[in-house]
Amino acid sequence: MRIHQPVVSVYTVPTDAPEADGTLAWDTTTIVIAEVTAGGTTGTGWTYGPAAVGDLLHEQLAPAVTGLDAFDIPAAHEAMCRTVRNAGRPGVASCAISAVDVALWDLKARLLELPLARLLGTVRDTVPVYGSGGFTTYHDTHLAAQLNGWVHGQSIPRVKIKIGESRGRAASRDLSRVRSARQVIGPQAELYVDANGAYTRKQAIRVGRALAEHGVGWFEEPVPSDDLTGLRLARDTLVCDVAAGEYGYDLPYFARMVVSGAVDCLQVDATRCGGLTEFLRAAALAQAHGLEISAHCAPHVHADVAAAVPNLRHIEWFHDHVRVESMFFDGALDPAGGTIRPGAGVGHGLTLRTEEVEEYRVA
Secondary structure, eight states: OBOOOOEEEEEEEEEEEEEEOSSOEEEEEEEEEEEEEETTEEEEEEEESOTHHHHHIIIIIHHHHTTSBTTOHHHHHHHHHHHTTTTOSTTHHHHHHHHHHHHHHHHHHHHTTOBHHHHHOOSOSSEEEEEEOOOTTOOHHHHHHHHHIIIIISOOOEEEEEOOHHHHTTHHHHHHHHHHHHHHHTTTSEEEEEOTTOSOHHHHHHHHHHHHTTTEEEEEOSSOTTOHHHHHHHHHHOSSEEEEOTTOOSHHHHHHHHHTTOOSEEEEOTTTTTHHHHHHHHHHHHHHTTOEEEEOSOHHHHHHHHHTOTTEEEEEEEHHHHHHHHHHEETOOOOGGGEEOOOSSSBTSOEEOTTTTGGGBOO
8 A cells, every 4th residue: 555645734732831941941832743644544643843844744754755655664764764864864854754654653553453552562551651740930839739630630650840940050949849849749659850951960960969868769861961971970870760862863862872871761752763663673772771761752652652662661741742632632541540551442543633723733
């Protein structure tokens, strides 16, 4: 069955409150959706990024995959990677590849009338998630309400908040928010933090040692993710696990991070790294080096592939993307109890609500 020209659409959705982390602030989220058709069936994939992702997808990737066999996903993936050689693989191009690759996997499963999890083959029926948000722009009441909703409302036993406010210049407030978070969630729930690369090396060590007093077990990007030496220093010095990898746009990036010993858990984002095809390769690379992986953001993209990965730790149930995906798709999953269960329908089980979300369309 031959692939028809993929269709791309771009939507921008305002956040439900101002959002920021240690190094960036935003008030909208843009989702780029690819629809790929073959044999009268359509698969859907998506990524998060600027509208330019949609332009590159339409102009360069769509012609590269049109006419290829829908079942030969590796061939389509390779064709896309070759096409963007001169444009550069990391960044916008890799996000565009990711959206098409996810759509191709969804299409193949639908053509075979299988849940995507069954097509990939699973090692678990349910996938652990952690609640993620806690933006630095949240006041204490807002933060407490969000954490309460996850831990006491939905019984999610692990949560993450943002620290590193103002590029690391508000460490005292960071630690105050961590203390408040621990009080809200109680002593049993796991508490994670994400600095988004805001701290210097020694500052990250000082903060990390203070975090241990509050039982923080996961310190994400304590220093910029390209500072592999700094990540390794933090990993070797602190008792909490150090995590990074969300900005991996190709397999060599993950190889450098893994071989350098920079992380205890490798983060991989299928909406950035090249889709489910490259996600599986990154997971295998991590497993070969004795590491677990964690799926970064876009939880409904990752649900099925996470069930197929033996060395998975969890999926990030990221507030911003959970909200967008629940708005845009029928079939959103329920994280109550701290896990989600993929495989309820054919493909990834989600259906785009085209008419309902038209007001957010920008391209």
